[in-house]
Amino acid sequence: GTATSVGESVNYKITGIDPGAGIMETTEKAIEEYELTDWDLVSGSGAAMTAALKKAYDKENPIIVTGWTPHWKFAKYDLKYLEDPKGVYGGEEQIRSIGRIGLAEDLPEAHQILSQFHWTEEDMGEVMMAIQEGEKEEVAAQNWIEANEEKVAEWTAGVEKVDGDKIKLAYVAWDSEIASHNVMKIVLEDMGYDVTLTQVEAGPMWTAVADGSADATLAAWLPITHKTYAEKFEGKFEELGVNMEGVKIGLVVPTYMDIDSIEDLKE
Numbered sequence: 001g002t003a004t005s006v007g008e009s010v011n012y013k014i015t016g017i018d019p020g021a022g023i024m025e026t027t028e029k030a031i032e033e034y035e036l037t038d039w040d041l042v043s044g045s046g047a048a049m050t051a052a053l054k055k056a057y058d059k060e061n062p063i064i065v066t067g068w069t070p071h072w073k074f075a076k077y078d079l080k081y082l083e084d085p086k087g088v089y090g091g092e093e094q095i096r097s098i099g100r101i102g103l104a105e106d107l108p109e110a111h112q113i114l115s116q117f118h119w120t121e122e123d124m125g126e127v128m129m130a131i132q133e134g135e136k137e138e139v140a141a142q143n144w145i146e147a148n149e150e151k152v153a154e155w156t157a158g159v160e161k162v163d164g165d166k167i168k169l170a171y172v173a174w175d176s177e178i179a180s181h182n183v184m185k186i187v188l189e190d191m192g193y194d195v196t197l198t199q200v201e202a203g204p205m206w207t208a209v210a211d212g213s214a215d216a217t218l219a220a221w222l223p224i225t226h227k228t229y230a231e232k233f234e235g236k237f238e239e240l241g242v243n244m245e246g247v248k249i250g251l252v253v254p255t256y257m258d259i260d261s262i263e264d265l266k267e
């Protein structure tokens, strides 16, 4: 019989994540720019994407997912990014912390801690991996904090403890952001804050910071992935700082698939 094309082998489907994620908008753009007619981007969630990846990988079946770095999937599976010759996904970018207007006046100590928050792919990876291997999110975060006191001390340097001030951080259930927000929750609690983490979709996360119903988030992927949100809410949030460099998004496949570029998805 004829060799099945890559498209046929995955029913012309790219396995995506939550619909509001920037990577979903970028992938729709990629489908257009690479003229991947017949292809569909299937939305779901970060957890559903990693479950589908595991199911396919364990059977060495083909699969194409919307992926990002840092993520534990690269430690667990042999994966590769498809080359993106048209540069639709952009190059390296950053994860930044953003706060609502007024945060510096209302919660100056938290404003300073969130502005000083910075860690590496390795740091985040330790927390993500522990959670992936079954550790409770807050326990994985607590263990990392205890093993990295000097790094945490950089975040709280020069900051006085508070006495029960309330602070709400909004985030999306991406494994990377689950890790960062669980760590920051404990750091702020150790500094005397009464912390609420609210897990929402990407759109509502940006909206919450812009309308002040959330005080901050550590999950702004900029300047590329969340560009649409940053433009929509320009002037309604304050950039607090870069909390991680060298991150990226793209289409990711197991290395056992003999395609190397998004171009290869066209018949």
Ligand SMILES: C[SH](C)CC(=O)O
Pocket: 017, 020, 021, 022, 023, 024, 068, 174, 176, 202, 221, 225, 226, 249
């Ligand atoms: C999925 S990446 C962590 C961020 C995004 O695509 O919005």
